[in-house]
Amino acid sequence: MAMFFSLMFTTVVISLFLFQTVSSSIDFIGSSQSIKDGTTLVSKEEMFEFGFFSLGNSKNRYVGIWYKKIPVQTVVWVANRCNPINDSSGLLTVNSNGSFVLTSQNKSVVWFANSSKQAKKPIAQLLDTGNLVLREEGDINSENYLWQSFDYPSDTTLPGMKSGWDSSRGLNRRLTAWKNWDDPCPGDLSSGFEDERGIYPEVYYMKGTTTYFRTGPWNGIGFSGSPDKRPSQLFDNHILYNVNEFYYTYNIKNKSVISIIVLNQTKSVCQRLIWMEGDQSWRSYISIPKDNCDYYGHCGANANCMISDAVGCQCLKGFKPKSPLKWDLRDWSEGCVRSNQLNCPKEKEKDEDGFLKLDGIKMPDTRNTWFNDGMNLQECRVKCLNNCSCVAYSNRNISGEGKGCWIWFGNLMDIRQVPDNGQKLYIRLPASELATEEDRKLRAIIVVAVLGSLSGMILVGFYVCRKTMRGKNYERTPENRTKVDDFELSLFSLATISTATDNFTVKNKLGEGGFGPVYRGILEDGQEIAVKRLSLSSQQGLNEFKNEVKLIAKLQHRNLIRLLGCCIHGEEKLLVYEYMPNKSLNSFVFGQAQSKLLQWPQRFQIICGIVRGLQYLHHDSRLRIVHRDLKTSNILLDNEMNPKISDFGLARTFVGDQTAGNTNRVVGTYGYMAPEYAFRGQFSTKSDVFSFGIMVLEIVSGKKNISFQDENNTGLTLIGHAWTLVKEGRPFELVDVHLKDLDVNLHEVLRCIHVGLLCVQQRLVDRPNMSSVGLMLGSDNELPKPKPPGYFMETDSQERDHSSSKPDSFSKNTMTMTMVMDR
Structure with missing residues (x-):
C-alpha cells in the first residue's frame, strides 16, 4: 500500500x-x-x-x-x-x-x-x-x-517553408486564405503550383476554380511577371524541380529581419510583410495584385496590358480586337484575333511565316504549352515552324546564355507590360505582317511630323530625316541652319562629328545612358562639344531623339544643357551639346575620390541650381515640361560647378491648364520614379519633385538610393533610412562621411533633408511644387512635417491591410524635426 x-x-x-x-x-x-x-x-x-x-x-x-x-x-x-x-x-x-x-x-x-x-x-x-x-x-x-x-501550411509562408509538390510523399503544399480575419477556415482563395510534374513552373492564385493572378513562369532567374531581377538584399529565393519535387522557398539573409508571406481574402490577395520593430507594426514589402494588369486575363487573349492610371490594352502586333465596339468602350474581355491567317501549311506562292521578337512582357500562361529542356533557341524556332499549331516560342531558362525550348499553342493569355524582365517571346506572324513593318514605321513618322507642323510645332528631327533621305550631307554652315521659333539649330554632317570625336574613339567616351554613349569632341574652330550617339540597341529611338531636339531647341536657361545641333545619317542619330568639363553630378557624389572634393557649399549651390532649372521647366518656360528621368547622372556640371539639367528624350509637355498626364509606357530609371508613375503611369510636375527629393537625399548622404544598404541590413531604402533617422532624432547620421569633419552649415543640411523628405512623400498632393521648394531652401520659415515617404522598403506597396488578428501594415506618423541654427 x-x-x-x-x-x-x-x-x-x-x-x-x-x-x-x-x-x-x-x-x-x-x-x-x-x-x-x-x-x-x-x-x-x-x-x-x-x-x-x-x-x-x-x-x-x-x-x-x-x-x-x-x-x-x-x-x-x-x-x-x-x-x-x-x-x-x-x-x-x-x-x-x-x-x-x-x-x-x-x-x-x-x-x-x-x-x-x-x-x-x-x-x-x-x-x-x-x-x-x-x-x-x-x-x-x-x-x-x-x-x-x-x-x-495555412495562409502563411515562413522562411524555409516549401511551397509546391512532393509526388513521392503525395504532398501538395498550397496556401489557403482565411474566410475572414476572425475565421481561419479556408475561403475560396488559394495559391500554389498547378502541376506536380513541374511543367508549369509558376504560381497560380485561384478563387475557386477561376484563375485570379499568376506570377508568370520561373525562367531560371525569377518569375517573368516580376520586373525586378536584381538580387534582393533581404531574401534568397530558390526553386527546385526534379522527378519527385517541385517547390519554391525563400530564406532571409539577415536573421534579425522578420518577414512572412500572407494570403488573404481582402483586396491585396497576397502580401510579403516585414516587422518594423521601431513602429511595432507590420509593413507591406510587396503586395499583389498591384494594379489592374495583374488580374488574370484583364485584356483577354493575344493582348498586352499596359500600365497607366486607367489601365488600357493593346492588341499584339498582327492582331486586332475581336469586338471593336466593346474595345472602344474599354471592354477588353474578348481580347484580340489575328488580322491575317498564318501560312501553314506553307503555300508555294507565299512566303514562310516569321517571328516578331517581343520583350519587356510577362510570359503568356504556360498551361497550354510544350517544352524540351535539351533544345537551344534556334532548334526551338524550327520546332515551332514545323508545327502549324505553334503560335510562339521562347527559352525556358534565361540564366547564362539561355537554354531549353518552350512553345505555345492556341491563344496567348495574360500578357502584361513588365520592363526589363530579361526574357524574350517570339510571336509567329505571317510574312505579310513582318515585311511592311519598317514601311509602317516610316509612314508613322511622317504622319506625326505633318500633324506636328499643322499645330505649329516644327519637328526638327523630321526636317533632318527629310534632308537625309534626299541623300544630302549637311555641314554646320549659316545656310544649313533650321529655325525653331527664335532659336537657330545647326545641322552637322556625320563627317564633321566623326572628325571631332576622332571617329568615336574609346578614349573620348564620356559615359553611356539609356540613349547610348556620349563622346567628347573638338570642332575645327576649337569649340568643345559633347556628342550623344543613339545606340542601335538603345531602348530609346527616333521619337525620343525628335522629342529631345524639339524641346531643348525651345528652352534657354543657365541651369539647362544647351543643344548646339544634331545629325541623322542613315542609322546614325546624333545630338551635339555644349561640353561640360566636370561631367555629371553622379561621378562627384558617389565617386570615392571626387566626393571628397565636393564640399557642402558646392553641394548646396548645386541643389539650388537644380531647383531653378526645374522651376523654369515647370512654371516659367513657354511650355510646361515634365522631365520624367531626373537623376544625378542627368545633372551635368560646368567648369564652375554650376548644374545643368540634361537628357530630355523622355520629357513630356503640358499645354494650357494641364498639370498631369498618363502613359501606357512607363520609362525612366528605377530608384527615381515616383510611385504613381511607376505603378500607374501617371506623371506630373510632382513626379519630377519626387525624383528631385531622391537627388537631394543622395547629395546629402553620398549614397545611391537604388543600391542603398544600411549597416543593419534592414532592407530600408535611402528614403526609409532618412525617414527613420529623422524620426529618431538622428538626422545628421545621414550626412556623407566626407563632410562630417568639415565646417558645414548644419542649418542648411537639416533643411535640405527636411525638404527632401517633403518631396518624396507617398501622395503627390502632399509634395510641394518647385516654386515652394525654392522658397523653403531660401528662407528660415517653419516647414510642414513630412508624411511617410513612398518606397520605404526595397519594394513598397501602396496597398495596406490591417486587422486585430492579422498583421497591421500601417505605422503612425510621429515624426518631429528640430531645427539647428548656425552659431
Whole structure:
C-alpha cells in the first residue's frame, strides 16, 4: 500500500512538473504527454509559441502557432481551422505511435495528424523556424521527420517553408486564405503550383476554380511577371524541380529581419510583410495584385496590358480586337484575333511565316504549352515552324546564355507590360505582317511630323530625316541652319562629328545612358562639344531623339544643357551639346575620390541650381515640361560647378491648364520614379519633385538610393533610412562621411533633408511644387512635417491591410524635426 501511494505521488509530481514546464518555455513533449488549454510550447529562442488561442471577440478556441516576440497577434498556422472548440476543455496529445490527437470536453476528436511511418519513441517539438515537428527522440535530421506543420501550411509562408509538390510523399503544399480575419477556415482563395510534374513552373492564385493572378513562369532567374531581377538584399529565393519535387522557398539573409508571406481574402490577395520593430507594426514589402494588369486575363487573349492610371490594352502586333465596339468602350474581355491567317501549311506562292521578337512582357500562361529542356533557341524556332499549331516560342531558362525550348499553342493569355524582365517571346506572324513593318514605321513618322507642323510645332528631327533621305550631307554652315521659333539649330554632317570625336574613339567616351554613349569632341574652330550617339540597341529611338531636339531647341536657361545641333545619317542619330568639363553630378557624389572634393557649399549651390532649372521647366518656360528621368547622372556640371539639367528624350509637355498626364509606357530609371508613375503611369510636375527629393537625399548622404544598404541590413531604402533617422532624432547620421569633419552649415543640411523628405512623400498632393521648394531652401520659415515617404522598403506597396488578428501594415506618423541654427 505504501508503494502504491508513493507511485501515485510520483505520478502527480511528474504531471505537475510537466504542465509547469510547458508554461515555462519548454519546446517539446514526449509520447503520451499532452498540452491543455492555457499551456504552451515555446521554441528555444522564444521566437514562436504553440498552443490554444482565440481570435478577435470570438470565444472559439483554436490550436496553432504564433509569433511570441511580436506584440501584435500574428498567427502563422492553425490545426483545427474549421472545427473550433467552444470552451477551454481542449487537450492535444502525442500518442505512442507518433500522431497528434486534439480532443474536446466530450473526448470527441477535433483534429488529428498521422505520422508518415510507425514511431518508436516520438516527441513533438516547436522549432525556431515556426515548424512544429514530430520526430524520433534523438534524431534531428529534418529528412526523417515523422510529420511537420510546414507540409500543411495555412495562409502563411515562413522562411524555409516549401511551397509546391512532393509526388513521392503525395504532398501538395498550397496556401489557403482565411474566410475572414476572425475565421481561419479556408475561403475560396488559394495559391500554389498547378502541376506536380513541374511543367508549369509558376504560381497560380485561384478563387475557386477561376484563375485570379499568376506570377508568370520561373525562367531560371525569377518569375517573368516580376520586373525586378536584381538580387534582393533581404531574401534568397530558390526553386527546385526534379522527378519527385517541385517547390519554391525563400530564406532571409539577415536573421534579425522578420518577414512572412500572407494570403488573404481582402483586396491585396497576397502580401510579403516585414516587422518594423521601431513602429511595432507590420509593413507591406510587396503586395499583389498591384494594379489592374495583374488580374488574370484583364485584356483577354493575344493582348498586352499596359500600365497607366486607367489601365488600357493593346492588341499584339498582327492582331486586332475581336469586338471593336466593346474595345472602344474599354471592354477588353474578348481580347484580340489575328488580322491575317498564318501560312501553314506553307503555300508555294507565299512566303514562310516569321517571328516578331517581343520583350519587356510577362510570359503568356504556360498551361497550354510544350517544352524540351535539351533544345537551344534556334532548334526551338524550327520546332515551332514545323508545327502549324505553334503560335510562339521562347527559352525556358534565361540564366547564362539561355537554354531549353518552350512553345505555345492556341491563344496567348495574360500578357502584361513588365520592363526589363530579361526574357524574350517570339510571336509567329505571317510574312505579310513582318515585311511592311519598317514601311509602317516610316509612314508613322511622317504622319506625326505633318500633324506636328499643322499645330505649329516644327519637328526638327523630321526636317533632318527629310534632308537625309534626299541623300544630302549637311555641314554646320549659316545656310544649313533650321529655325525653331527664335532659336537657330545647326545641322552637322556625320563627317564633321566623326572628325571631332576622332571617329568615336574609346578614349573620348564620356559615359553611356539609356540613349547610348556620349563622346567628347573638338570642332575645327576649337569649340568643345559633347556628342550623344543613339545606340542601335538603345531602348530609346527616333521619337525620343525628335522629342529631345524639339524641346531643348525651345528652352534657354543657365541651369539647362544647351543643344548646339544634331545629325541623322542613315542609322546614325546624333545630338551635339555644349561640353561640360566636370561631367555629371553622379561621378562627384558617389565617386570615392571626387566626393571628397565636393564640399557642402558646392553641394548646396548645386541643389539650388537644380531647383531653378526645374522651376523654369515647370512654371516659367513657354511650355510646361515634365522631365520624367531626373537623376544625378542627368545633372551635368560646368567648369564652375554650376548644374545643368540634361537628357530630355523622355520629357513630356503640358499645354494650357494641364498639370498631369498618363502613359501606357512607363520609362525612366528605377530608384527615381515616383510611385504613381511607376505603378500607374501617371506623371506630373510632382513626379519630377519626387525624383528631385531622391537627388537631394543622395547629395546629402553620398549614397545611391537604388543600391542603398544600411549597416543593419534592414532592407530600408535611402528614403526609409532618412525617414527613420529623422524620426529618431538622428538626422545628421545621414550626412556623407566626407563632410562630417568639415565646417558645414548644419542649418542648411537639416533643411535640405527636411525638404527632401517633403518631396518624396507617398501622395503627390502632399509634395510641394518647385516654386515652394525654392522658397523653403531660401528662407528660415517653419516647414510642414513630412508624411511617410513612398518606397520605404526595397519594394513598397501602396496597398495596406490591417486587422486585430492579422498583421497591421500601417505605422503612425510621429515624426518631429528640430531645427539647428548656425552659431
